Amino acid sequence: MMHSPADADGAGAAGDRHESGTATRPRPGGMPNILALDGYGTSRPPEVPLRYRLSSNENSYPPLHPVVEAISAAAASPNLYPPLVPFALAGRLAAVSGVDPKNVWIGAGSVAVLEQLIRGFAGPGDEVIFGWRSYEAYPIIIGAAGAVPVPVPLIGHDQDLAAMARRVGSRTRVVILCNPNNPTGTALSPVMLRTFAAGLPADCLLILDEAYREFVPAQSAFDGTELIRSHANVAVLRTFSKAHGLAGMRVGYAVSAPAIIDVLARVALPFTVGRMAIAAASASLDQHTEIQAQVRETVRERDALIQLARGLGLPVSASAANFLWLSFGSDSGAFTDRCAAASIGVRCFPLEGVRITVGSAQANAAVAGVLNEYAGVLDR
CATH class of the missing domain: 3.40.640.10 (Type I PLP-dependent aspartate aminotransferase-like (Major domain))
Structure with a gap:
């Protein structure tokens, strides 16, 4: 390894970058506000093993x-x-x-x-x-x-x-x-x-x-x-x-x-x-025919969950996607915790709402159980 004369004295470029034992870091160039950006998904808690992952709007069907x-x-x-x-x-x-x-x-x-x-x-x-x-x-x-x-x-x-x-x-x-x-x-x-x-x-x-x-x-x-x-x-x-x-x-x-x-x-x-x-x-x-059949089944399951949530008086949107949106506001975190307790991962937007991907029949049944349980708690 090559050293400059300053390195031999324990000084030089590397030594000059230390203040109170901490090296200064490279600064992001270009945009002065780059560090003010929220990284994608940074508001999510660390992922823990859950039985049903319904937080990322993934397709629950295995590949054809x-x-x-x-x-x-x-x-x-x-x-x-x-x-x-x-x-x-x-x-x-x-x-x-x-x-x-x-x-x-x-x-x-x-x-x-x-x-x-x-x-x-x-x-x-x-x-x-x-x-x-x-x-x-x-x-x-x-x-x-x-x-x-x-x-x-x-x-x-x-x-x-x-x-x-x-x-x-x-x-x-x-x-x-x-x-x-x-x-x-x-x-x-x-x-x-x-x-x-x-x-x-x-x-x-x-x-x-x-x-x-x-x-x-x-x-x-x-x-x-x-x-x-x-x-x-x-x-x-x-x-x-x-x-x-x-x-x-x-x-x-x-x-x-x-x-x-x-x-x-x-x-x-x-x-x-x-x-x-x-x-x-x-x-x-x-595989257009097979994929369309899967989409129809996802839509059927979605609409069933929306109908259930509406019947329970929960604030669900008229979703036309492969997920539900429940605008729980300040109760979003509490509902997310109930889902986690049932081994269901959902996407929580703190103080706004919860997004739940339509999953397999078993996953959707588990979601239905949490919706019923949560509505029961609200009625007490």
């Missing part, structure tokens, strides 16, 4: 056999990079969405594509509007890009599109709509979405996050790609993490105008979507 086979085959060549751009999968997604392949961009989960969109279209001083509460990654991604998060309070469980429209100004570069909204589960009507999109300035990007769209009732479902055909400033996000049950594979995509896809291609890191993820997503597209 053809998907497992595709993953296993792709795992045989981990020494090779995946395609820089998975054109074959993009072509299949384009066909499903009724668009040209140049309208599709694939990333390591829809949240990765969201991060690329924010980084590509919003920078220091630019404003990004979103409903709140909504997906907790939004303000983190916006703040990390140096942009200004502009949360607009919900009306009850719903995003307030009128208030969001009023908040759009000369500094607004992006608006994010989560449909259905996470964590409240409520869906925006097609009329509301069309009206909102039509009223946005052409230089403001509208990101429509449709991670849970497969679970929306048919009578109120909206396909965001409809807006792509009439608006050049709309990007629709989709994922394989929820209905397809591939959360661990990390694959999602955007459907948008070619000019927006071009920006995504320029800011994306290379080789982030692995071979196994590409293979899994492609194989899952072949």
Whole structure:
């Protein structure tokens, strides 16, 4: 090891960095407020072993056999990079969405594509509007890009599109709509979405996050790609993490105008979507009938739990996703503790509410038991 003369005297660069026995740390560069950001999930307590994990909106169904086979085959060549751009999968997604392949961009989960969109279209001083509460990654991604998060309070469980429209100004570069909204589960009507999109300035990007769209009732479902055909400033996000049950594979995509896809291609890191993820997503597209059956069963279980909660007088939202939202307010922690005592992990938002993923039949029965027990305590 080489030493400078100063090192031999016990001084030098390393010695100069110590004050009271503590070395100074590297300072995050770029954004002065980076340490003010809440890391994703930092409000959650440490995970403990629980029988039912209903805190992350994972699909409770095991992977379909053809998907497992595709993953296993792709795992045989981990020494090779995946395609820089998975054109074959993009072509299949384009066909499903009724668009040209140049309208599709694939990333390591829809949240990765969201991060690329924010980084590509919003920078220091630019404003990004979103409903709140909504997906907790939004303000983190916006703040990390140096942009200004502009949360607009919900009306009850719903995003307030009128208030969001009023908040759009000369500094607004992006608006994010989560449909259905996470964590409240409520869906925006097609009329509301069309009206909102039509009223946005052409230089403001509208990101429509449709991670849970497969679970929306048919009578109120909206396909965001409809807006792509009439608006050049709309990007629709989709994922394989929820209905397809591939959360661990990390694959999602955007459907948008070619000019927006071009920006995504320029800011994306290379080789982030692995071979196994590409293979899994492609194989899952072949299992449409089976996946739709699983979605229908999840929706049936969800609606049964909502009906139960309503019958018990509990504050449950009209969720159109694969989870329930119970706005317990200051009682959220107490209800979460009761779930933990029953070996059920749920997502607690302190002083706001509790989100519970719809799980297996056994898990949902356990949730029903806690709901009945909790309502009984409230009646005493």
